[in-house]
Amino acid sequence: MAQTLHLTPKLSLEELQALDQKHHIHPFTAASALRSAPPFLIDSAEGAYISGQGIKLLDMMAGLGCVNVGYGRPELAEAAAEAMNKLSYYHSFSAVSNPPAAELAGRLADLAPDGMNKVFFANSGSEANETALKLINFYWRKKGQPNKRIIITRDYAYHGTTIATTALNGNAAMLEPFGIDPGHTVERAMSPFWYRHGGDLTPEAFGKKAAKSIEDKILAAGAKNVAAVFLEPVQGTMGAVVPPAGYLAEVERICRAHDVLIVADEVVTGLGRTGHWFAQETFGFTADIMTLAKGLSSAYLPISAMMVHDSIVEVVEGDETIFQHGFTTSAHPVTAAVALKNLDILQEEGLVDKIRNDLGPYFLAKLKTLEASPLVGEVRASGLFAGIELCKVKETREQYPLEMGLCDHVGNAAMMRGLIVRPCGNVLVLCPPFIVSHAQIDFTVEVLADALAEIYTAIQAG
Ligand SMILES: Cc1ncc(COP(=O)(O)O)c(C=O)c1O
Known part of the structure; x- marks a missing residue:
């Protein structure tokens, strides 16, 4: 069972965020991002989920593609x-x-x-x-x-x-x-x-x-x-x-x-x-x-x-x-x-065989359905490592300019629905933990379909 950590119980959420903003240099982070909004403090995690500030998210990135056996294993x-x-x-x-x-x-x-x-x-x-x-x-x-x-x-x-x-x-x-x-x-x-x-x-x-x-x-x-x-x-x-x-x-x-x-x-x-x-x-x-x-x-x-x-x-x-x-x-x-x-x-737990024989093929087949979205050029995966390549024109594989932040918009829309994926340029990357379930994969695909539809509608509306 995961443990909720309260290592600094005397400090409120706002105090912790202020300390972090003032003193913590984050990897790969624009300082302006931390000035404009306080950091999201994650304080517990279990299985494929992370939690913080009263929010629980399905982490289809296993952190940074690393928490392979899932969170909170005693x-x-x-x-x-x-x-x-x-x-x-x-x-x-x-x-x-x-x-x-x-x-x-x-x-x-x-x-x-x-x-x-x-x-x-x-x-x-x-x-x-x-x-x-x-x-x-x-x-x-x-x-x-x-x-x-x-x-x-x-x-x-x-x-x-x-x-x-x-x-x-x-x-x-x-x-x-x-x-x-x-x-x-x-x-x-x-x-x-x-x-x-x-x-x-x-x-x-x-x-x-x-x-x-x-x-x-x-x-x-x-x-x-x-x-x-x-x-x-x-x-x-x-x-x-x-x-x-x-x-x-x-x-x-x-x-x-x-x-x-x-x-x-x-x-x-x-x-x-x-x-x-x-x-x-x-x-x-x-x-x-x-x-x-x-x-x-x-x-x-x-x-x-x-x-x-x-x-x-x-x-x-x-x-x-x-x-x-x-x-x-x-x-x-x-x-x-x-x-x-x-x-x-x-x-x-036979997790590697399970990826090869069950989870990997299921993951790819389900994600492939997202190719029906006008914004998805290609879905590719090896085992539990997938990329969803976004595009502007499917036939020519033309992309939207990176400055538009299309992937970030889709990633944010997914997060609002309870899901973490990783926007990388024009690709959404997924690296779920090896203990991910079919139901969690189904949820991921539903959320991404909705997030892609929302962003596509916004693009069409100009
Ligand atoms: C393929 C590859 N090599 C090396 C690294 C660097 O690893 P670390 O961040 O642990 O230094 C990464 C990190 O994402 C990686 O993806």
């Missing part, structure tokens, strides 16, 4: 309390470890694709990706190929917010304000975003073209200078871009042909979201390195991981050189214990 709180009472902290530098971290490393190696047997722990997706970037340089230097420094990413990529991971991102708005210039170390290839860029090509033909754009970048830079292709199997934050069949296998073939590493950023897709434990299984490819975060603990506590294939480990652990990298809270015993319990829940 067994996770108990696992945290038990671990914290036993060993509240010890570091994992040098040759020290702790029981939950050791067990978690073994469990992840069992679950991961063949050959991925070693894991490094961090606290966020950005840190796991940053770690992968450092490991890639470490690896090529040890192999005597220090010129292999270029990383290829793709348009619409999102890999995090540290300086190095920001440089990988495909959205210029995230780079320019900080003066981050990817310079000569990051090359950006096409995204396999068929709906927006596929034109008259079939998805499969477009997938080949998008994969070839990666090969073209490798050839233009010279394979001897290219270290890795870094990719999200399903591009998430910029619109749930599900790749065409065969695309990722073709990218892997290209990487192998040119001796370039392939990194799967499975921060969102990892641990079940696409209906297999890893999107590598869903889309038929194998990475050399993969990163995990969100679903690893269902965000009950911050933990992330970088998993590495034996072929890389052989090189980087081949001599006495120290991997000069790590975080104070890497392999934290409490977060590791929570992640272990989270894996227990996923396995004991």
